[in-house]
Amino acid sequence: MVNMNRRQFFKVTGASLASSSMVLLGAAPTPAMAEVRQYKLTRMTETRNTCPYCSVACGVLLYSRGDGGKNAVASVVHIEGDSDHPVNRGTLCPKGAGLVDFIHSPNRLHFPEYRAPGSDKWQRISWDDAFKRIARLMKDDRDANFETTASDGSTVNRWLTTGMLAASASSNEVGYVTHKVIRSFGMLGFDNQARV
Numbered sequence: 368m369v370n371m372n373r374r375q376f377f378k379v380t381g382a383s384l385a386s387s388s389m390v391l392l393g394a395a396p397t398p399a400m401a402e403v404r405q406y407k408l409t410r411m412t413e414t415r416n417t418c419p420y421c422s423v424a425c426g427v428l429l430y431s432r433g434d435g436g437k438n439a440v441a442s443v444v445h446i447e448g449d450s451d452h453p454v455n456r457g458t459l460c461p462k463g464a465g466l467v468d469f470i471h472s473p474n475r476l477h478f479p480e481y482r483a484p485g486s487d488k489w490q491r492i493s494w495d496d497a498f499k500r501i502a503r504l505m506k507d508d509r510d511a512n513f514e515t516t517a518s519d520g521s522t523v524n525r526w527l528t529t530g531m532l533a534a535s536a537s538s539n540e541v542g543y544v545t546h547k548v549i550r551s552f553g554m555l556g557f558d559n560q561a562r563v
């Protein structure tokens with residue numbers, strides 16, 4: 368018979384009870400430790416994209432929670448380099464590797480804003496209003512300044528008073544289509560930040 372006082376008795380029986388309860392609940396350490404660790408990106412939605420920061424235009428993979436179901440709120444939780452991308456082959460510089468913070472930054476602009484001439488304030492407008500305004504201003508400027516012939520009489524069909532800068536996140540295909548659309552207006556001032 369082991370000699371123990373009242374305090375020691377409660378300590379021993381309490382510990383035994385706790386460990387047997389854990390086993391009953393399926394939390395036995397041996398099978399838990401033997402289980403293969405789940406891949407952290409299992410059941411995520413994978414989306415391919417291009418890093419928006421610089422003209423290198425590295426390919427990225429965005430992983431988001433949410434399967435597109437009606438009540439599922441999608442949220443990007445992880446970004447890594449796309450190993451199949453010919454530009455970066457899976458690598459990212461520190462800026463690209465920190466992209467997930469840029470996505471969730473409270474300072475990020477989520478909607479178009481407009482500042483009226485002479486005003487010191489920006490006001491939020493809808494995408495429809497923004498597109499209509501851009502289209503209106505482009506049309507008016509093109510109608511007023513489009514040149515069909517140069518001073519020597521040669522045909523030029525050019526529009527020199529408006530320019531276009533496409534985003535660095537544009538892929539090769541988007542850059543090609545954007546180029547075709549802009550050139551079809553006769554606009555010559557055009558650049559695409561990404562050299563892809």
Ligand code: SF4
Nearest residue numbers: 418421424425460463
């Ligand atoms: S990951 Fe770095 S090098 Fe690549 S496009 Fe982004 S900013 Fe440029």
